[in-house]
Amino acid sequence: MPFDVEIDYDRGVPVYRQIYEAVLQALASGALPRDEQLPTIHDLAGRLTINPNTVARAYRELEQDGYIEGHRGRGTFPTAERLADPGDKQDILRSIYDKAVVEAARHGIGAADVVRYFRKVRT
Amino acid sequence: MTVFHAIVELSKASWRVLRRYPCLAWFPVLSLASVIAVFLFVVPVIVPGSDDGELSWFTFYLITVLLYVTQMFFSVALTAEALRALRGEKPVISNGLATAAARAPAVASLALITATVGFVIGLLGRSTKVGVKLAKALVNTAWSLATYLAIPVMVQERRGGLTSLRRSSDLFRRTWGETTLSEVGVRVVTAHLSLILLVVALVLIDLLGDSLGLLFVLALTIGFIAVVGALEAIYRAALYVFAAEGVIPEPFSGPELEAIWCPKAPPDAPVP
Numbered sequence: 202m203p204f205d206v207e208i209d210y211d212r213g214v215p216v217y218r219q220i221y222e223a224v225l226q227a228l229a230s231g232a233l234p235r236d237e238q239l240p241t242i243h244d245l246a247g248r249l250t251i252n253p254n255t256v257a258r259a260y261r262e263l264e265q266d267g268y269i270e271g272h273r274g275r276g277t278f279p280t281a282e283r284l285a286d287p288g289d290k291q292d293i294l295r296s297i298y299d300k301a302v303v304e305a306a307r308h309g310i311g312a313a314d315v316v317r318y319f320r321k322v323r324t
Numbered sequence: 325m326t327v328f329h330a331i332v333e334l335s336k337a338s339w340r341v342l343r344r345y346p347c348l349a350w351f352p353v354l355s356l357a358s359v360i361a362v363f364l365f366v367v368p369v370i371v372p373g374s375d376d377g378e379l380s381w382f383t384f385y386l387i388t389v390l391l392y393v394t395q396m397f398f399s400v401a402l403t404a405e406a407l408r409a410l411r412g413e414k415p416v417i418s419n420g421l422a423t424a425a426a427r428a429p430a431v432a433s434l435a436l437i438t439a440t441v442g443f444v445i446g447l448l449g450r451s452t453k454v455g456v457k458l459a460k461a462l463v464n465t466a467w468s469l470a471t472y473l474a475i476p477v478m479v480q481e482r483r484g485g486l487t488s489l490r491r492s493s494d495l496f497r498r499t500w501g502e503t504t505l506s507e508v509g510v511r512v513v514t515a516h517l518s519l520i521l522l523v524v525a526l527v528l529i530d531l532l533g534d535s536l537g538l539l540f541v542l543a544l545t546i547g548f549i550a551v552v553g554a555l556e557a558i559y560r561a562a563l564y565v566f567a568a569e570g571v572i573p574e575p576f577s578g579p580e581l582e583a584i585w586c587p588k589a590p591p592d593a594p595v596p
Contacts (some may be wrong), residue, residue, distance in 0.1 A: 210481045213494065215570025250480070252411050254577075255569040 204233045204240065208249055216251055220259035228268060228279055229293070238276040239269060330584045331509035337576045338558040342551070345409045347417055348402060352553030353546060354417075355398035362394050385443055392439035396431050396475070400424040402554065404479045406561035410573040423479065430478050433485030438474075441467055465507075470496050472503045476564035495567040502563055502584065510556050521548055 206223040208216055227233035239245075242260060246253040260277060263269045271277045301319075302312045342348055370390075371383055379387075404423035405415035424431060445467070448460040474492040477483055483491060496503055521544060528544075529537030565573045572582065 210491065210568065216568060217570040246411065250411075251569055252565050252571060252573050254571040254573060255565070258571050 204237065206245065206249060208251070216249075217255045217258040217262075220245070220256060221262055224259070224263055225268060225293075233279060235279050235281050238278055241276065328512070330505055331512055333581050334506070334509060334559055334576070334584065335513055335555060337562070337581060338555040340575045341406070341409055341558045342554050345405075345415050348405060348409065348415055348558065349550040349554040350417055351398050351402035351405070351420065351557070352550045355395055355402075355553070356546065356549055358394045358398065359391060362390055366390060385439075388443050389436055389439040392435040392442070393432055396435045396438075397424045397428075399475050399557065400427055400431055400479055402557045403475045403561055406554075406558045407476065407480060407565070409558070410561055410565060410575070412574065427478060427482070430482075430484045430488065434474060434478060434488055435485075437485055437489065438471065469500070469503055469507060472496060472507070472560065473499075473564050473567060476561055477568075480564065480568070495564070499563060499567045502566065505584070506556075506559055506563060509559075510552070513555070514552055517548060517552065521545065 204224075204227050206220050208219055210216075212219065214222075224233065224239070233239070239260070240248070242253050242256045246256045249256075260269065260271075264271065264277075267280055269277050270280050298315075301315050305312070305315045367387055367390075370386055371379065401417075401420035401424040405417070405420040408419070409415045445460055445464050448456055448463070451457065451460075470493040471489055472492060473495045474485075474488040477491045477495070478485070478488040481488075481491065524544060525537075525541040528540045531537065532540060562573050562576045565571065566576075
């Protein structure tokens, strides 16, 4: 199944950021293999009926953060090195965990419940 | 950058879009024509001839709702095509009307809510007390600001009337400066253009005589409504893109304009 993004306006997160997160999630889960080209800016903007600048900003930030890279004439692809680095992976997981715990705490949910939920989702 | 300078820059950016896609100006004209048609053909059916000429509250309310539905239908159509223009696609009048028709239940519910609130605020305005008049002005401004992005929300996010209003007030918390600037801007631009229009009208009537002069004034007024209505909808669509998607659409970006846009994240929102 090709890489896709679903926009959830109720999250209150800007659309460009949702695209950023969706690409990261697809990279982490393997839904977006390293050799697979990302949709072009106009293609993805057209599919989501959003402004092309929104996709462009998400791609620009992903590129700045080293997750994807543009190849002249060939398109945009995931960056192999960035994902293969186990140190980075730990950092990413740590950041995801921290964010989840902070977000859960805002709703009065404890860290233990977050961990339990992650385990449940995995199984 | 001063407020006036910001208003001028935003008007110029909207004007660039309108100049590229002049068909957008037809929507306010169609809206005006439909409102006149409602007055000519529908209102006489609702209001049976009466000797005293007094309208009941309910009849007055019914007419208000009808006018809001008509006007909102074309606003939705215009906004859909303004958003399309900001995406760099060519707007088409029939596409806009089709989008509005597809959103008919949401258009009707949003019109019903806004008409009801407008009706209640209107009732407040009948009081001669200064305090009540001040309260009316405050409520009116707060309401128009909180609902400012309801139509683009309805078009883009395919929401119903009530959820569009809720989402609009959420987005307002992130863009209160730009939204207020827009409200002020539209009033300033409208006031300036109205003044120019009035002077031109008086000169035309003086030069061309009553009937020909009035004909020109009518054409000018329609042109004025078309341009101001389209410019406002284009800016509103751009503001929505900024608030919801987190980017400044193309004609509104650039060194002069970027100083105007400044998002304010609500306290509980994730940092973009």
